[in-house]
Amino acid sequence: MAGGSGALALRLLTTSSAGAPGKDSPLAGKRMGMVIDVGKCQPDCDKCIKACQQENNVVQAAAHKNHELAVHWIRKVTIRKKIETDEKAKKAEAAQKSVILVCNHCDNPPCAQVCPVRATFKREDGIVLVDHHRCIGCRYCMIACPYNARYFNFEDVEVHEEDLNKDRPKRSHGVAESCTLCAHRLDAVDQDGNPSPRVPACVEACENGALAVGDMNDKTSTVYELLRDYAVKRLKEDLGTEPKVHYIGL
Amino acid sequence: MAKGDKTVETADRTSREKQEAGALVSPPAALADSRDGQPGWIDPDMDFIRVLSRQSGDSLKKCIQCGTCSAICELSPDPKPFPRKEMAWAVWGMKDRLLKDPDVWLCHQCNDCSTRCPRGARPGDVLAAIRQQSVARYAVPRFLARWANEPYCVPLLLGIPIALLTVVLYIGNSLGVPQPSRERIIFPFCNKLPHWLLNVSFAVVGILVLAAVVAGAMRFWRAMMIADGRDGAALPAKSPPARIVAALKIAVPVLWSIIAHDDFAKCTKTRLRFYSHLSVLFGFLALSLVAVWVVTAKVNPLIPDGLIYPFGFWHPWKLLANLGGVAILAGCLWMVVDRVRDNEHSGAFSDWTLIVTLLAVVVTGFIAEILHFVRLEPHRHVAYFTHLVFVLTLLMYLPYSKLAHIVYRTTALIYAEYSGRNGKNTARTAGREEES
């Protein structure tokens, strides 16, 4: 008697009235990717970085006084050929390149694999996100990421009201984060609930057309065309993580 | 009059005093006194003897009627002291006699007698067993009291509250969204267990329990009256208001003495029993009061707030409830330690069930509270449901479990006061002074 009614009570208590995530996912069939044309990227331009920081409330976190605690969802590194002798060094000086680094949104994300609470996960459309409501701050994802693309909020960062994008959250201390590919812009809907995607902030800000983000399965998208027409490289392809950020002319 | 430094010699002397006072109940006297005044007639209830023997570690066999127990008992009145006469009656299996005896309930089981007994019998445990039998005799309906004392009935006993609450849950679940009133907001702890439904079901059970308790107490009172030959005798005053005043005059000091633990304070063997019982009693009072407050909040004219429940952590009622929970937890744990450390304790089933149920109530309560503060759903709902099951168990079996002592002991103490049985100390003190 006790067992039977207890089991019934348990079932009544644990079944949630909130339904399971619907089948009509707006993300189904998509595969978001990014293409970066290194040749078009101007060395002294940081418009995309500024736009990203403004959009995602990382202005103050990026300007952290301890540069190793600073948060860079998108950052720009300067690289050149390895210098063997002094004479070659002068040539190499001229051959410097600026490369934009963001989260690679891998198809096999090691960060999502190691997250003990599934706070880091890969969305149906391939974007790798962190659920900041769930992250416990173990930083295992940062260890696992082979690209050093993840950042941790070591301290609470005070964001000034005038710098704040009020529609986007900032982060509290103790959670990991990285580039979201501006998922909120890609998912945006209009008044009637129909999809009206906008391009990510960095792509919008880039005046040289060096950046493109879109659905790689959509044959009308810029990304699809670029990937079809150009030879692209990805970072550390040998690891098998299948990154979805592609570089032209690296 | 320092009683604390009482030695064996003085104990012997008081024992002699009691014998000289003619309080000794010798076996022939017991026989003569027995059933319906028929001299020499005795009808031993063998089952009763067997039950008592089982629950008191064969104390009955060991008793040699030396009277040490009666002599040293701090609570025993001088005329007809206990527990010696009860031991004698128990040996003879005089069930009827024992169950009508208010003295059985005057004992608070401090076990001073059990430790001092030269033969290692445990009169304290015998009286406890008799009390449980007494509860079973006067309970309404009786079969529930029988079940409540059988270990193999536990699944059934727990099953009834679980089933009842499952029905409540089922109704609550199918009701959909309850609309909270505009005036006073009460958030149910779990939306599937709305407050009003719980209130209704608990109130129904509560009224039944109250009826059972009152009926039991009245049966007990009448039995004591008949046994004392006071049949029909009432309070001295005639007019109803005067009778109420007279009744209050008797009841109020008794109730205060219960709350103040006057009788517990006299225990010398296990001094800390005073504190453990005190903390459990006050914890129980505090939690009952908080529960009553929450249940009646909708109609309470004293509340000026819009949001009534849940309470914040620093809310006076929440503080009181947490304090009460901690008090019961600490008191019960101390009782457990006390019983485990006392190797000879018989550990009667009814005794352990009460302690375990109380512990279960507070532990599940605290678990539900913690899970609520970390906002874990549905875990907190499951914890809450378990908590409610134990609360309902405690409430539902109040008239049949050891918890019934709340009713029967109070009744017996009031009866003792009413019948003048507690002239004890005055009489004894007077005798002592004369002697010196």
Next chain:
Amino acid sequence: MPENAAHGRSGNGRGLLVSILVLIVLAPLGYYVVRGTAVALGGKPSVEFLERPATQDDRCIWNMEAGEMRLHHWEHLARIREDVVRFGKRDVPGLNECRNCHQSRANFCDRCHNQVSLTPDCFGCHYYPDNEHWDPQRFPER
């Protein structure tokens, strides 16, 4: 009674202890008697109702009754949160949209949360201004 006390250990101390315990148990009741009387005599209740939007409509943008919102808002918010974060469904207004109508966090959220000792993490990250310009006259409860 006095005789009894003399026999027990430290009779006066025990009386004091028990009296204090009785007082503790009755203290919240006394607190309410004082407060309830004060309010009845024309004092101001310390906690008033939540801010409601100027529209005087009982329905929220979530198209739900006010009662439903009060009783279940955390469940709905959690569900919407999962939908947005994990499944990219942004067709339902979320926390950001609450502040369009209920402009004061102090009056709309914190008032209740403070009273029931709940500290949701929402506002560590999400923007919700702590406007104090709530006027109960402008937004009467009934």
Next chain:
Amino acid sequence: MEIKFERVEGTSFQYRVALLVFGGFALVGLLSTLWVMKYGIGRTGMTNRVPWGLQIVMAVYYIGLSAGSLVISGLYGVFGKLEYKPFARIAVYLATLFLIAGLLSILTDQGRLDRVFVQPFVHFNLQSMFSINPILYNGHILICLIYLWALFTERKRTTTVVATLAFGWAFCVHSGTGAIFGFGARVLYESPLLPASFVAAAMASGTALMIVMIVGLFRATNRPLDDELICWLGRFLAICVLVVFYFLFVENAYRFYVVELREAAHYFLFGGFHSLLFWIGLIFFGLVVPMCILFNPRTGKSIPWIVLASSLVIFGVLCERYVIVVPGLTNPPDLFPGMEIVHDPALVEGYATYSISTQEVLQALGVLGVVGFLFLLGLKYLELLPTEARIHPD
């Protein structure tokens, strides 16, 4: 063979001072943890490039130190060397404490301590070593508690069964700890050898700790102890150290042999402070000197020398844990093969840096304080110590 166990009196001046010192450590650790919780873990030496620091080093080190019980229970429970039975209780008790210490270290290292007690239970990820290891650790603590109960109640058959279970489980625990790093994507982490090497290092440090604790406790309380028992443990320690050395050699030889790892190997062996720790702390003091002592027929039979060697091994394994955790993170990933990074806003120099901060040291000391405090209390209130430990009792 009847072995009597007894409590220590715990009234001596030294005992009280030790209790006070460890209690003080624990208190300081607690305050430091509260401080870090309030201000965020940014006040430690960790950075975005080196997100794991001393706390993780200490966690894996503490877990390793718990292996002493593995050795003793293996000897006595599995291989039936009954002369080690006197040490069983103390070994298992210490193992329990050090496992708790490991968990405490990991716990206090989390960014959101408030969620640690909720989220991992609700959202479980069996693909993550961080989800698997708590099961292993908590399971081991549970097994240790059952084991202790069996030892204290002198249940022979239960003891044998639980000892075997604990022996096997401990292997999983230490392999799992190694797998946290071994299965990672960092050049200096990624190595299938790491779990095995962790087991070896754990056994070395655990045995060394047991030697130091047993000799220290028996000497301090004037109990008879046969030297032969310790000498045998010493020889076992020497073999463990040799195995650790072998694993280290294989790993580094492999990194030097494979062209693409050569640069990382160079960084590991000659790259800065960690290289100093590696060569001097680990290789010289932690492995070579103890091996010289233990394999030398003369010093290998002298108790003071063995204790010295054991202390060095305990220190050496701490260095080993550090040079596994930290250099693997400071060594940057080679994102652009054949290129070099001239400028990176997230880095000033080519390599990230990590320096141990005071807070982390205080927290580590705090955890040690908890262990010491509980151990001393255990000595006083539990019958942990045997009256004597001899191979052939009179």
